[in-house]
Amino acid sequence: MMLKKLLGTILCILVMVLGVICYMEFKSPASGERIDDYLLSAGNGTYCGGTKTGSVELNIEIKGSGFQKMFPTSDDITKNGNHLIVDDRYLLRVFRGKHQLASAAYEQDSMHDRQSLKVYFTTADDPAPSDPIEIVISKDSEKNVKARIECDLENDSKLAEFGTTTGSAVARVSSSGVYLDLQNSYFGISDFQSVGSLKLGTKEEAVVMPLNNNVDPTKAKEYGMILPAVISQSSEKTGTYAYAADLPDWQDISYLALKSAQAGTTWMVRKDLLSDLTYVSGYVVYQEDGVLSIVHDNALYKAPIPESQKDTDFELGTSVDIFYGDKIKQDYGYDLVDVTAIAG
Structure with a gap:
């Protein structure tokens, strides 16, 4: 009799455990979306209105038995060392309201049942500033929208402003990127971004950020360059550009050097240091x-x-x-x- 009771108790516990597992397996969390064999949820995100740049993490749990990545990368296809995701079966876009933002997503990590991305974006024209940022996932075509994932972004107002003494160029730098407001007409020409570069200098060293993302990632890593993840130019204000990039040591930057084949080199000094x-x-x-x-x-x-x-x-x-x-x-x-x- 005691054995039967014990077996009955164990059986009840097993049923309860299996019930909890099934519930956890099949319920869709409020912060995530289920698309086919994938469960997606937005993670940490930040946005700086001063530089008009931001990023958000996207976590993907693979529920299917095949453990196939939801988003392949350029490196998966060509082995070029670039972990930028490419359009395949599923498409990823970033929207604010009805306006599509300039964006790009990079794979941060990938395991057999998980994939994590970092999605970068810019708001060079600042459309619908009161609307939330959404990651929109489509399947096979942009019209076939499967999910809209609203992103909870931390507002990052910390930045450094740089400028020339004549005011011909102003730049803002934050942890999420760089914003340029340039009055020199040469910086407005169509090939400025293709040939220009920005040097970010501290007291000890300087690193170069090409004003285009066509540089080979392997070469960029070899020469210690910072490649912007997203580049955009305002359609409303000539000479303004936003570059989304990870700049964890932005507080140490004391000067900028903007270089262009047409305009030469323009040096900008950090404004809060000018008093010294x-x-x-x-x-x-x-x-x-x-x-x-x-x-x-x-x-x-x-x-x-x-x-x-x-x-x-x-x-x-x-x-x-x-x-x-x-x-x-x-x-x-x-x-x-x-x-x-x-x-x-």
Whole structure:
């Protein structure tokens, strides 16, 4: 009798456990969507209105027996080292209201029954700012929408603003990307992004971000470049661009160098550091052995070129701003010391 009771109790427990497992298996969580053999849910996300860039995690649980990825990557197909997802059976787009945003998704991790993506997006034209961001999943064609996953984004208002002393260029940098507002007409030409680059410099080093995403990922990694995940240009305001990229050390960036074949190099200094810096404007008259000489108010100023700009050729007769910490009086004018940047 005791044995029968014990067996009955064990059987009841097993039935309850199986019931819970079945319930957990087949219920659709509020934060996720079931599409065929895949369960999708949005994870951590962030958005910076100052740089008009953001990203959100997308977690995919594979429920089918075949363990086939929902989203193949470029590397899966061509072995090029690029983990950008490509359109296949399922399509991924990002919307704010009825407006499709510039976006791209990259695989962060993949196991036999799971796949995790990071979806990057920009809002260069800031459409419908009060509407939520949604990841829209379609099957076979964009018209066959299977799920709309609303993303809970943390509002990230922390950023650094950069600019030239003349105001001809302004940039904002945050952990999620870069926003450029450029008044120089050369930066508005159609091939600016294809040939331009942005150097992001700290006191110790500088890294280059191409203003296009056509650079080979393997080469970019070899040379320590930062490849933007998404690039967009405002259709409403000429000369404004948004670049979504992971910039975890953005707070250490002290200057930017925007380079274009047409416009040359424009140096921008972090605005919250300008109060600690002094600058002198003048025309370039000489450059030799790492020293730049300019004329200002009939006086000659000599400045050592910062290490981060040592490969820059300053054209004779062009106007530049030299940011420095102190100056030493000489017969010919001044020697500048503690030079941090030369902006032109």
